[in-house]
Amino acid sequence: MHFVGTSDIDLVILNRADSLLRFEVARTGRSVYESAPGVFAEFCSLALRQHQDSRVLYRAMDRYLERALRKVPEGG
Numbered sequence: 001m002h003f004v005g006t007s008d009i010d011l012v013i014l015n016r017a018d019s020l021l022r023f024e025v026a027r028t029g030r031s032v033y034e035s036a037p038g039v040f041a042e043f044c045s046l047a048l049r050q051h052q053d054s055r056v057l058y059r060a061m062d063r064y065l066e067r068a069l070r071k072v073p074e075g076g
Contacts, residue, residue, distance in 0.1 A: 014043060023051040 009032075014022060026047035031040035 019047070019050055019054060022047040026051075 012021065012025065014025060017025070022043075026044035034040050
């Protein structure tokens with residue numbers, strides 16, 4: 001993979017990837033192909049917004065699990 005300067009590449013079809021992987025690609029990845037200029041930037045914008053929206057749900061799930069775990073007797 002001479003054109004990207006490394007042979008350490010993970011190739012992913014992003015429209016089939018889960019939201020966490022899309023977020024990581026948007027945060028740290030580089031596009032090696034776009035069907036049109038700006039498509040990767042649009043993808044990154046959407047992935048970051050979706051991740052931000054999901055954080056509210058993740059926090060609520062964490063609070064629920066913490067409360068549920070407090071109710072479980074030790075060793076049970």
